[in-house]
Amino acid sequence: MPTTVIKRLAACVLVSATLTACAATPSGNDASVQSMRDNDPLETYNRAMFQVNDAIDTVLIRPVAWTYKNVVPGHFQYQIDSFLNNLSAPVVLANDILQGNPDRAFNTFMRFMLNSTFGLAGINDFAAEAGFPRHEEDFGQTLAVWGVQDGPYLVLPILGPSNPRDTVGMVVDSFLDPFNYLARANSAEAFPWGRRVASGIDTRAELIPQYENLKEESVDFYATIRSAYRQRRAAEIDNITESGDLPEYDFGNGAMDGAAFDGDAFDAPAEEIQEGGQAQ
Template sequence: MRIGTTLAACGLAALSLGACAAPTPPGQLIADPYENVNRVMHGFNVAADRFVLRPAAQVYDVATPTLFQHMLGNFVEHVRLPLIFINNVLQADVDGALETAGRFGVNTLVGAGGLLDPATEFGLPFEDNGFGVTLAEWGAEEGVFVVLPVLGPATSRDAFGRIGNIAMNPLTYVTFGGGTGQIAAAVGEFVGPVIILRDQNFEIIDSVLYDSEDSYVATRTGYVLSRRNRIADGVVDVEALPDVFAE
């Protein structure tokens, strides 16, 4: 009941975005009526990256053997599969749901609980999905650009999508071990994946945040283009995206 109520609220809110979203100014990629506040949040996030996330990713890269990094990356993808499966079902993607369920079963049973990835060799590669994509499939408008503290850039639709992802993710409801177990689940669901993602994309994130003339504009452009690409085609082709530093 808790999940259903949350999803219903997210869905109704996101579906109403088209009526309340500000129009996109001529020549601009997306409407950004909250730019002043967004820039403040962006500055906070850059500082958090500089002093916390970036050093943590560097320590992780140096202290963790390459094999373990590969296994941890596999596990982070593995624990997302139940969430991906739910979104496949919500999108009426029968093939995607079956492939996701098959991948989860194979890697759980013969992939050391998801640390290894034999499923890819069996023709069941990892295909990401989330509630933001589901809302787009349901007809929710993209909305306006927003920057969330810590969580980073988003569209209005994706912001509601992230709430839906949290509501649908089984790890959100892990309560084993009392408070300690809840903290461990939160680390496994949020902190670990973010550090791993930062490490895997170290150079490009550094380029956007620290080498671009206006890191806010570069972040906004790169995020919006990649999300539109993902929702339209299901694949983000980074090499095919326009130069985000040219705006």
């Protein structure tokens, strides 16, 4: 499963905790009107697919992630995460360039060079210690920068929250990834899939307690994730937050404890992220 989608879903879970309330699902004509207001004309399908994805997570993804989290030593988990992030650097670099951002492109280039050498193929994030912090870009964000609208909300099988623009972006990113071509050239067609699965498990393992607490606290879990996805994507497009940055503040509703998170605070306060508007 594509790394960017899993991480966006992870971000959704984190940002969702800043939402103060969720309304109960409307019914009848009110539901149709509300769906249009939420830019969710496919809400009936989306809710059904959301339930399917949640069921798959419950019976398959979460158990595997739980085993990974509790069996693999923490140091190795860090190295795996760092290695996977380094593999995504060429795609990030391509999108930095396509967005016309030379400073971020230089940062990504230096990260890839330093981590691939001094970081021993990326198993250590040497670049961050050298002053080159990680960020993420994808072609969905590039399209947004070019003025392409996101379109209606869409829940993809297994992959979760998305929209037409970001779905196209995922496909293009797969063609921008040089490691996919390298794998095919060396008859290692299974490598891209193994890499995506490993990334999904790695990220899901980090979110086990947060995800479950949010699920229990939400009045409408689907609506919470939908709102959070749009807010997070708007923040990513505007470069308000950096990948890997997690909030360190009191959420108030007890859904999560900010002290339990690792990483730096968001570049902007939660209120600013919430007011960021819908994704372009």
